[in-house]
Amino acid sequence: MNQKFAINLFSLVLAALLFVPVSRAQEIQRPGGPKVVSPEIAADNSVTFRLYSENARSVEVNGSWMGMGEILQMKKGSDGIWTASTEVLEPSMYHYNFVLDGVSILDPRNPKAMRDGTRYASTLMVPGDASEVFQLNDVPHGSITKVWYDSPTLKLNRRMYVYTPPGYEDSKEKYPVLYLLHGGGGDEDAWTSLGRANYILDNLIAAGKARPMIVVMTNGNANQTASVTDWSKQPDPALNINPGSNRSEQEIMEGITAFPKSLVNDVVPYIESHFRVKSDSENRAIAGLSMGCMQTQIISMTNPGMFEYIGCFSLGIHFNDPFGVISNNILIPAYDKYLETMKNKVFYVGVGSEDFVYEGVQTLRKKLDEHNFKYIYNETGGGHTWANWRLYLSDFSPMLFK
Amino acid sequence: MNQKFAINLFSLVLAALLFVPVSRAQEIQRPGGPKVVSPEIAADNSVTFRLYSENARSVEVNGSWMGMGEILQMKKGSDGIWTASTEVLEPSMYHYNFVLDGVSILDPRNPKAMRDGTRYASTLMVPGDASEVFQLNDVPHGSITKVWYDSPTLKLNRRMYVYTPPGYEDSKEKYPVLYLLHGGGGDEDAWTSLGRANYILDNLIAAGKARPMIVVMTNGNANQTASVTDWSKQPDPALNINPGSNRSEQEIMEGITAFPKSLVNDVVPYIESHFRVKSDSENRAIAGLSMGCMQTQIISMTNPGMFEYIGCFSLGIHFNDPFGVISNNILIPAYDKYLETMKNKVFYVGVGSEDFVYEGVQTLRKKLDEHNFKYIYNETGGGHTWANWRLYLSDFSPMLFK
Numbered sequence: 001m002n003q004k005f006a007i008n009l010f011s012l013v014l015a016a017l018l019f020v021p022v023s024r025a026q027e028i029q030r031p032g033g034p035k036v037v038s039p040e041i042a043a044d045n046s047v048t049f050r051l052y053s054e055n056a057r058s059v060e061v062n063g064s065w066m067g068m069g070e071i072l073q074m075k076k077g078s079d080g081i082w083t084a085s086t087e088v089l090e091p092s093m094y095h096y097n098f099v100l101d102g103v104s105i106l107d108p109r110n111p112k113a114m115r116d117g118t119r120y121a122s123t124l125m126v127p128g129d130a131s132e133v134f135q136l137n138d139v140p141h142g143s144i145t146k147v148w149y150d151s152p153t154l155k156l157n158r159r160m161y162v163y164t165p166p167g168y169e170d171s172k173e174k175y176p177v178l179y180l181l182h183g184g185g186g187d188e189d190a191w192t193s194l195g196r197a198n199y200i201l202d203n204l205i206a207a208g209k210a211r212p213m214i215v216v217m218t219n220g221n222a223n224q225t226a227s228v229t230d231w232s233k234q235p236d237p238a239l240n241i242n243p244g245s246n247r248s249e250q251e252i253m254e255g256i257t258a259f260p261k262s263l264v265n266d267v268v269p270y271i272e273s274h275f276r277v278k279s280d281s282e283n284r285a286i287a288g289l290s291m292g293c294m295q296t297q298i299i300s301m302t303n304p305g306m307f308e309y310i311g312c313f314s315l316g317i318h319f320n321d322p323f324g325v326i327s328n329n330i331l332i333p334a335y336d337k338y339l340e341t342m343k344n345k346v347f348y349v350g351v352g353s354e355d356f357v358y359e360g361v362q363t364l365r366k367k368l369d370e371h372n373f374k375y376i377y378n379e380t381g382g383g384h385t386w387a388n389w390r391l392y393l394s395d396f397s398p399m400l401f402k
Numbered sequence: 403m404n405q406k407f408a409i410n411l412f413s414l415v416l417a418a419l420l421f422v423p424v425s426r427a428q429e430i431q432r433p434g435g436p437k438v439v440s441p442e443i444a445a446d447n448s449v450t451f452r453l454y455s456e457n458a459r460s461v462e463v464n465g466s467w468m469g470m471g472e473i474l475q476m477k478k479g480s481d482g483i484w485t486a487s488t489e490v491l492e493p494s495m496y497h498y499n500f501v502l503d504g505v506s507i508l509d510p511r512n513p514k515a516m517r518d519g520t521r522y523a524s525t526l527m528v529p530g531d532a533s534e535v536f537q538l539n540d541v542p543h544g545s546i547t548k549v550w551y552d553s554p555t556l557k558l559n560r561r562m563y564v565y566t567p568p569g570y571e572d573s574k575e576k577y578p579v580l581y582l583l584h585g586g587g588g589d590e591d592a593w594t595s596l597g598r599a600n601y602i603l604d605n606l607i608a609a610g611k612a613r614p615m616i617v618v619m620t621n622g623n624a625n626q627t628a629s630v631t632d633w634s635k636q637p638d639p640a641l642n643i644n645p646g647s648n649r650s651e652q653e654i655m656e657g658i659t660a661f662p663k664s665l666v667n668d669v670v671p672y673i674e675s676h677f678r679v680k681s682d683s684e685n686r687a688i689a690g691l692s693m694g695c696m697q698t699q700i701i702s703m704t705n706p707g708m709f710e711y712i713g714c715f716s717l718g719i720h721f722n723d724p725f726g727v728i729s730n731n732i733l734i735p736a737y738d739k740y741l742e743t744m745k746n747k748v749f750y751v752g753v754g755s756e757d758f759v760y761e762g763v764q765t766l767r768k769k770l771d772e773h774n775f776k777y778i779y780n781e782t783g784g785g786h787t788w789a790n791w792r793l794y795l796s797d798f799s800p801m802l803f804k
Contacts, residue, residue, distance in 0.1 A: 033504070055459045055503035101457035102435070105507040111520035111630045118513035120522070125634065135634040136627070141550035141559070147571075148543040157543070169549075169676050193631075225538070228513045229595075232527065232537040274571050 036081055038109040045126050047086045049098070049107065054080040056100055063096035063124075064385060065089055071099070091128025092387050093196065095121035114193050117185035118228060132203065133394045134196035139206035140166030144198055146188075149270040153262035158219060159226035160267065161188050162275065163198050165205055165212035174276045176283035176401040177214045178309075179263065180393070181292030187227040188219040194386045200394050209398045213285075216271055220292055222258035252325045260298040264306070285400045287311030287348070289389045290357070294326060301334035304342050309400050311348040313392045314384055315357050316364030332367075339371035346399045347375040350392035352382040438483055440511040447528050449488045451500070451509065456482040458502055465498035465526075466787060467491055473501070493530025494789050495598065497523035516595050519587035520630060534605065535796045536598035541608035542568030546600055548590075551672040555664035560621060561628035562669065563590050564677065565600050567607055567614035576678045578685035578803040579616045580711075581665065582795070583694025589629040590621040596788045602796050611800045615687075618673055622694055624660040654727045662700040666708070687802050689713030689750070691791045692759070696728060703736035706744050711802050713750040715794045716786055717759050718766030734769075741773035748801045749777040752794035754784040 033052035040048045049061050051074065059082045061072040074082035095114060097104045106113050107122040114123050125131060142165045151158050165175065180197060182190040191197040197215060204210035219226060223235040247255070272279040286307045288296040293315035300310045317327050317335075347368070351361040368375050378395055382388050435454035442450045451463050453476065461484045463474040476484040497516060499506045508515050509524040516525050527533060544567045553560050567577065582599060584592040593599040599617060606612035621628060625637040649657070674681040688709045690698035695717035702712045719729050719737075749770070753763040770777050780797055784790050 051505065053503050053505050056505070057457045057459070057503075100502055100505055100507070101455050101459075103453065103455050103458070103502055103507065104510055105502070105505065106522055108506055113517070113522055113631070115515070120508055120515055127634075136632050137634065138559070141561075143547050143549045145545050145547040147545045157540070159543075229515075230538050232529075232539065 034079070034081065036109055038107050039122075039124050041124075041126060044088050045091065045128065046088050047124065047126070049074065049084050049096075050109065051082045051098055051100070051107070052080055053082060053100065056082065058099075058101060060099040061086075061096055062099055062104070064094045064121075064387070065092075074098070089126045091126050091130040093131065093134060093390070094124045094126065094387070096124060097121050115189065115227075115229070116194060117187065117190075134199050134390050135203070136199055137203055137206075139202050141202050142166050142168065142198060142205075144192060147270075147274070149266065151262045151266040153265045154222055154258060156223075156225050158224075159188055159230070160219065161192060161217040162271070163192075163201060163215035163217070164275070165201065165214070167212065168214075168276070172276070174278045175212060175214045176285070177216060177271060177275075177277050178285040178287065178397065178400060179216045179218070179267070179307075181218065181220050181286070181288030181295050183288075183290030183292050183314075183389075186292075187221065187224065188217055189227045189229075191215075191217045195390055195393065197393060200390065201397060204394065204398055211401045213397070213401060214271070214275055214277055216267065218259075218263060218267055220259050220288075220295055222255065222262070249325060249329075253329065256294075256326060256330070257298060260295050260302070263295070263299055264303055281305055281308045282345075283308075283401060285309030285311070285346075287313065287393070287396060289313040289392075290315050290384065294331075297331055298334070301331065301338045304338050308344055309346045309348075310344055311346075311350070311392070311396045312364070313350045313389050313396075314352070314355055314361075316349075316351070316359075316361035317367060318357070318360040318363070335367055339368070339373045343374070346396075347373065348378070348392075348396045348399065349375055350378040350380070350388070350395070352380050352384065352388045354381065354383040355388075356384060436481070436483065438511055440509050441524075441526050443526075443528060446490050447493065447530065448490050449526065449528070451476065451486050451498075452511065453484045453500055453502070453509070454482055455484060455502065458484065460501075460503060462501040463488075463498055464501055464506070466496045466523075466789070467494075476500075491528045493528050493532040495533065495536060495792070496526045496528065496789075498526060499523050517591065517629075517631070518596060519589065519592075536601050536792050537605070538601055539605055539608075541604050543604050544568050544570065544600060544607075546594060549672075549676070551668065553664045553668040555667045556624055556660060558625075558627050560626070561590055561632070562621065563594060563619040564673070565594075565603060565617035565619070566677070567603065567616070569614065570616075570678070574678070576680045577614060577616045578687070579618060579673060579677075579679050580687040580689065580799065580802060581618045581620070581669070581709075583620065583622050583688070583690030583697050585690075585692030585694050585716075585791075588694075589623065589626065590619055591629045591631075593617075593619045597792055597795065599795060602792065603799060606796065606800055613803045615799075615803060616673070616677055616679055618669065620661075620665060620669055622661050622690075622697055624657065624664070651727055651731075655731065658696075658728060658732070659700060662697050662704070665697070665701055666705055683707055683710045684747075685710075685803060687711030687713070687748075689715065689795070689798060691715040691794075692717050692786065696733075699733055700736070703733065703740045706740050710746055711748045711750075712746055713748075713752070713794070713798045714766070715752045715791050715798075716754070716757055716763075718751075718753070718761075718763035719769060720759070720762040720765070737769055741770070741775045745776070748798075749775065750780070750794075750798045750801065751777055752780040752782070752790070752797070754782050754786065754790050756783065756785040757790075758786060 036050040036052050038050040051059055059074040061084055072084045074084040076082050110122040112123045113120055142163050145162045148157055148159050180191050205212050284307045286296050293312040300307050317331055319327050438452040438454050440452040461476040463486055474486045476486040478484050512524040514525045515522055544565050547564045550559055550561050582593050607614050686709045688698050695714040702709050719733055721729050
């Protein structure tokens with residue numbers, strides 16, 4: 001103990017090693033320069049961003065609360081610290097990038113970031129009542145399991161995320177299931193990391209607003225085994241379903257219907273044989289956003305009687321895709337047949353008034369109205385954003401299985 | 403079908419929406435400028451990095467294959483594209499950042515990135531025999547479940563990751579358990595996202611080299627509920643265990659032993675009551691890297707007879723921490739008592755010859771030798787790196803439960 005206060009270089013290195021993020025010696029470099037705070041949320045919910053760079057020529061902020069083409073210019077102080085502040089922001093979860101000399105980067109001082117497919121952004125949680133539903137609160141939490149399942153339909157072993165509600169492990173009860181599909185560019189990680197679906201369900205279940213349920217989050221890109229972070233090799237381009245890629249109508253039809261078929265043939269049977277679930281239509285729901293809404297429509301309309309609860313977030317019926325394949329060849333005939341005979345306990349349509357798919361959603365509504373088909377319509381402000389998709393899930397999931 | 407080839411603006415927007423990553427209209431901005439490829443791995447395993455910026459003053463690459471203080475300068479072409487190439491790299495998983503006008507950023511063209519605690523880096527997989535063990539290969543995959551458990555010891559509800567081996571869901575068998583602890587600055591995500599522990603186990607189990615086992619990956623920061631990405635509020639600083647923070651010896655002792663106590667009192671009982679595990683010492687292993695090795699030593703030495711298999715990666719016994727709390731007050735007395743009576747089937751020590759904890763590991767070896775305690779020693783090249791920790795796990799896990 002005679003070394004009691006002998007804090008030498010080695011002990012500092014050891015302390016650093018044991019108790020704080022390891023530095024350059026081993027892994028990722030700490031950002032240099034002064035320890036600026038960014039983002040800083042003021043009491044009034046305005047936000048200040050800071051970045052230290054002596055050499056940068058220009059720095060901007062590009063955030064999800066901004067309109068199309070808007071940017072926030074940062075200004076450099078004599079200390080080399082670039083600063084910009086927003087107006088007061090509504091409570092929500094936002095994301096943003098700095099644009100440093102034309103390059104889109106993360107805020108190096110913000111430990112919270114998210115991946116949307118192949119791109120990364122820093123995240124920002126503005127507190128308030130509207131944010132409570134997707135916060136990590138002091139309530140019981142469900143589990144998320146990343147499971148691999150065989151898809152004979154797609155000839156791939158694939159990964160999906162399965163949310164099981166609090167208490168699942170300790171009970172013998174069977175649960176209803178929501179199949180929840182992501183949008184274009186996303187993957188099986190999107191609904192939890194961007195959509196906070198697990199915390200939304202935790203909070204709604206704890207409040208007695210939603211019934212305990214299992215939520216299955218698949219990878220809707222038919223040629224992927226898992227999200228890009230985990231690949232060792234590129235997915236097979238033969239399964240590329242992009243209708244703009246000089247494919248025949250037949251090829252596009254096959255591409256577009258591949259994932260919907262695999263969900264019905266491979267995913268649902270896997271879930272119903274590996275989890276304690278109720279496997280009748282009254283206990284099956286399906287919902288998706290954008291591309292996932294297109295898949296939801298194909299799956300639910302071409303499999304009448306399979307899902308009693310259907311949710312379509314931010315997509316409707318469009319006639320303008322190349323060849324008109326999706327709407328003319330699949331959706332319209334399927335809708336006409338379905339709507340003649342089926343009724344759903346819940347058919348939910350959500351869209352933002354500024355979303356560029358807004359008109360297609362109105363076309364879908366006309367189709368439903370023609371058949372006097374009962375549905376719930378939630379038109380919010382805003383566009384094609386996760387802020388809206390979190391909202392629609394929070395709105396839709398309490399309607400399920402009741 | 404008369405619109406067959408009428409690809410108008412709207413249809414392009416729709417195609418983009420449905421099938422490729424959504425662009426600015428909704429979420430994260432695409433990087434601007436020419437579509438450069440980065441990183442590009444040549445046939446000889448040299449790697450070329452590219453970044454487009456007309457305005458940057460300087461761009462460097464900082465990679466985990468480099469020595470201390472080394473950097474790779476990128477050069478700007480007349481097209482505004484900065485380029486640099488490495489020498490031939492050994493097969494491994496590396497990470498790197500670009501340093502753009504002094505700011506550490508991700509490679510905007512690389513979709514693969516990882517988080518190490520509060521920092522982000524792009525990742526790079528150089529293929530070859532040595533990389534096979536942590537690649538996503540065509541073998542059966544285990545599941546990873548993110549579960550929340552109560553820790554009365556830490557007065558927190560906390561998250562951990564549990565790997566269950568392929569076939570777990572379909573069998574009634576009971577499995578042995580490896581408790582695998584991360585290092586300073588890491589969290590419950592580190593051993594899978596940086597360490598690729600799940601793929602290492604998948605590959606070794608498929609090859610018949612390791613026995614099917616459960617791997618439990620905890621968050622070793624006693625004041626955290628989960629990784630920083632998921633927090634809604636800051637962890638309680640009262641549970642900060644940094645010995646450099648002007649705390650009394652008693653407070654430091656409590657801080658340092660808090661997580662080890664919770665593992666024994668809370669984690670092990672949770673696992674043994676919620677998963678199908680064999681719960682005798684012959685079927686329990688514990689291993690950790692750096693800070694996690696310190697915790698492994700405290701847990702295993704102060705709970706003799708609990709773990710038959712012990713692994714210490716990149717840490718030994720050091721006497722120079724402030725107050726000498728860890729080694730003088732805990733480790734040395736515990737080792738002396740333990741080594742008098744216990745034997746382990748496997749006691750594994752791994753360290754890199756360039757690691758700054760190298761001398762402390764030699765001190766540990768002397769202590770083991772004094773007692774004629776049998777252990778396995780794996781000295782590799784390199785330093786305090788994930789490249790080494792993946793290697794030690796690949797080496798250690800085949801020795802378990804045999």
